[in-house]
Amino acid sequence: MKVIYSYKEISNHGKSISDTFVRLARLSVELANRFYETELYCDLASKYFFEKNKIPFTRIILLDDIEYYRGSVFSYPKIVAMIHQEEPYIHIDFDTLIFNKLEHSNTLKFAYPEVKLNPTYDWNQIEYIYNSYILPFKKYSEHKISFS
Numbered sequence: 001m002k003v004i005y006s007y008k009e010i011s012n013h014g015k016s017i018s019d020t021f022v023r024l025a026r027l028s029v030e031l032a033n034r035f036y037e038t039e040l041y042c043d044l045a046s047k048y049f050f051e052k053n054k055i056p057f058t059r060i061i062l063l064d065d066i067e068y069y070r071g072s073v074f075s076y077p078k079i080v081a082m083i084h085q086e087e088p089y090i091h092i093d094f095d096t097l098i099f100n101k102l103e104h105s106n107t108l109k110f111a112y113p114e115v116k117l118n119p120t121y122d123w124n125q126i127e128y129i130y131n132s133y134i135l136p137f138k139k140y141s142e143h144k145i146s147f148s
Contacts, residue, residue, distance in 0.1 A: 001088040003098070005057070006041040006081035007050070008066050022053045024054040025094040029055050032092070035101040041081035043067040073136045083141055110136045 003057050005028075009017070037058040040050060043066045050057065065080045082091055090102065 001036060001090065001102070002058075004039045004081055004085065004089050004091050005029070005094065006039060006066070006077035006091070007046045007094075008069065008077045010076075012073060017049075021094065022055075025050070026053070026055050028092070028094050028097055029057055032098050033058065035098065041066060041077065041084065043069075044058060044089050055117050075132055076140065079136055106134050108132065117130045 004124070028110065029038050033056060034121070038056075040055075040057045040060045041063055042060065044062060047060050049064060061084075063080055063084065066077045069076055071078075078091055082089075092098070
């Protein structure tokens with residue numbers, strides 16, 4: 001298994017690039033590197049940014065689908081990175097820290113840490129998941145995946 005990250009600066013994603021972001025990204029990758037190879041899937045500007053800030057990925061992979069994307073769906077680079085996988089992986093964000101080697105199986109799993117579905121939830125949270133994850137997945141990936 002490997003850990004993958006993805007990134008492209010998208011103007012409306014609401015997260016600013018700050019010293020805190022860089023420190024957290026470095027820590028996330030350093031911790032993941034203790035157990036796994038780490039790969040970043042990105043555009044050229046992001047590659048330069050992470051190299052300049054000495055974020056220690058095992059590999060950085062440039063993808064044209066990310067480079068030339070001009071839309072506003074911030075999860076698009078994640079979807080593209082996942083489409084390119086041919087071996088077991090976990091995709092994490094830069095604010096995710098791995099302290100222990102993760103157990104894995106052959107199942108597909110999604111996590112939504114920004115949405116609290118337990119013990120209660122409201123329909124806005126369900127709608128957020130649908131609009132942020134399900135719709136982009138269907139639009140850009142559904143035709144590339146066989147569920148049989």
